[in-house]
Amino acid sequence: SAARLTKPLRALSGGQRASIEVVDVNAVIARAAKALERMLSSNIEVTLTLDDDIKRIKIATCHLEEIVLNLGIQARDAMPDGGRLKVATTMLIDDGRDAADGVPSEYVRIVVADTGSGMSKDAQARLFEPFFAGQDASGGAIGLAKVDAIVKAAGGHIQVESGRSVGTTFTIDLPATSETAPASEPASAATRVPSPL
DSSP states (O other): HHHHHHHHHHHHHHEEOOOOEEEEHHHHHHHHHHHHHHHSTTTTEEEEOTTOOOOOEEOOOOOOOOHHHHEEEEEEEEOTEEEEEEEEEEEEEEEEOOOTTTOOEEEEEEEEEEOOOOOOOHHHHTTTTTTOOOOTTTTTHHHHHHHHHHHTTTTTTEEEEEETTEEEEEEEEEEOOOOSSOOOOGGGGGGEEOOOO
């Protein structure tokens, strides 16, 4: 499964088009987490806390996998001596962020948290820059720029909270949809995530 996942991720770096789908977030995260566990050292414990009541989102499946794998690799690099990686999902109702028509906006929130070494405020501020490589930035810096591009292309938001010796938490909010069946999208609806390079 790791090989199946990494093929579209390598293609993504070149800005390949990927079809938007109505995605079961929990199912994709669970599948990606199994592949991720094979990439992590045995002293890193992975825990999934997935809310059964969340809605689906509209995104390319490989892009959601890219988010999980890149954040997992970022966490691995921050925990060379081992630790815990937690991935959680929940629904978020926002009464004002994008509710110009007076209807509360609904998001699926994905939280990826590690118990690693953490980052300085300067590193956090520049973390999504594709060529940033500060002293506490890992080799996954370009991968994080891709994550930021994917989230923004999907109409979502990403935040990071971190501190020295307290770990790092990434919070991603992606717009929810009430659609339950796979969407049949025309070719023009394909999304193109720009390469940060």
